[in-house]
Amino acid sequence: MRLALSVFKNCISTVFDSADQLLIVETDEVTNLKKIPLKFVSAVPLERVAQLKDNDIDVLICGAISRQMQALITSQGIVVHPFIRGEVDSIVSAYKNNQLEQAIFSLPGCRRHGTGVGFRGQRGKRCRWR
């Protein structure tokens, strides 16, 4: 299970389309977390998606993301949790505890995305770490 977060410093990057850094969070069976920072090689949507795919990402948590970019990523079977904000550690722990839907983690005006596009049809399989 590989979770990716688009980050800026220790927070979720506000805009995924222009984000530079990715943080891959891996977990093993004893729920030890391993964090791997990664730089995006390109801003071109197709190359960005290919990089996520090459890194075997299953779930992406990001800030604001354009519809086209999100559609491209989901078309590759990657689950996207868009329009999320907050510090990396709290986001990872909220994800583990299925609490990403909380208003505190949503960008202003974007709560419907949190409960919509990214989560639709994923009930029960949102977090497989527990």
Added chain:
Amino acid sequence: MKSIRPINFFSGNSGSDQNIILDSIADGVFTVDKDWRITSFNRAAEKITGVSRNEALGQLCKDVLKADICERNCCLMSTMKTGEQIINKKVYIINAEGRKLPISISTALLRNKNGKLLGAVETFRDISIEEDLRKVISQKYNFADIISKNHKMLQLFDMIPDIAAGGSAVLIEGESGTGKELIARALHNLSSRKKFPFVAVNCSAIPDTLLESELFGYKAGAFTDAKKDKPGRFKMAENGTLFLDEIGEVTPSMQVKFLRVLQEKTYEPLGGTQSIQHNVRIVAATNKNLEEMVKQGHFREDLFYRINVFKIILPPLRERLEDIPLLIDHYVNRFNTLQKKNIEGIDEGAMSVLMSYQYPGNVRELANIIERAFILCKTGIIEKKHLPENLFASQTKESNAEGESLRDVEYKYLLNILKQNNWNCPRTARELGIHKSTLYRKIKSLGLQLP
């Protein structure tokens, strides 16, 4: 989340008055305090960002605006640091529905009546319609990286797919820097040969003695150090296109060899004994008048007719002045991307200088002028002072005509001033202090052709 009351920064106005004022503005406006938290947010801002005022107030501006520059090149932060306004900077935001919108933003410091710094204000405008229109126009005037709205060039754009589809030799004539190789590449890319190589050879750059081996290759043992076979450009371009640039510079002996290659469709590598069949489309280019060279006996007539199956003449830039603003826009965008700068364009003074220059080096020279201006330009706009001095010398020379008839002087003066005003007749008339109908009469009587 921290709750912040709107700051009443318009002295004498109540908070609701302030909202009425802000809501009546068509541009999005929001203000931030020194901690980057939004203190006021107008109706247009709600519409553009998709975030309601209630949700926006008290939030970090980056979380509400969601612009591509928020984290690394924040305009508000820059204004707060330097105190300098930023005007009409183009950025992208992602609205609450996930739509990527181009907006133009301006920032300024926000102070109270005592001059105390309260924060900053940002105004922004949705420019997606302008951007869409700009794209439509640039697509219309852009053909395989060649940008023009000149009627001759547009005719050429219409013809190129048909010329490309045929397999015959093409001769491209045009001054240096007019884009001969771009046309040759377009012909190749639009033809059925596009999957095969496009090989360009500058005939004048290679000495005649080497040109033969370079084009046709050589066999091992053809000369000292020829230890193994080397394929020539013809071989490399097999099934593709061979672009022979500066064909007018080729010596008579080489012209004979070319003639045979074109006539027989075969060539012999240096030191070889067998002729090799080729399937290469020849596109030749020259900056000389080959027909004139044929008349003077400098170029073989039979070779001329072999390569001149279809002739494309590229007009010099001075004959397509209407392309100059388009090209400037194109190069400003290109250098902004390459050099990671944010130059918005050029001002009117610089534009009039560029419009009245003769461009002996054509589009390449214009590109160099813009690149040079990028080095010198520290502000957001290219001005006259960023342009090379030789551009102004040509302007002065043009206006200092001597020994000419009054009509000639009038003609040149009017032409010059029209160019400076971007062929805008009402503006020219205003500058000359005459009525525009008088100007039109003058243009007609002098036989001036407006583009």
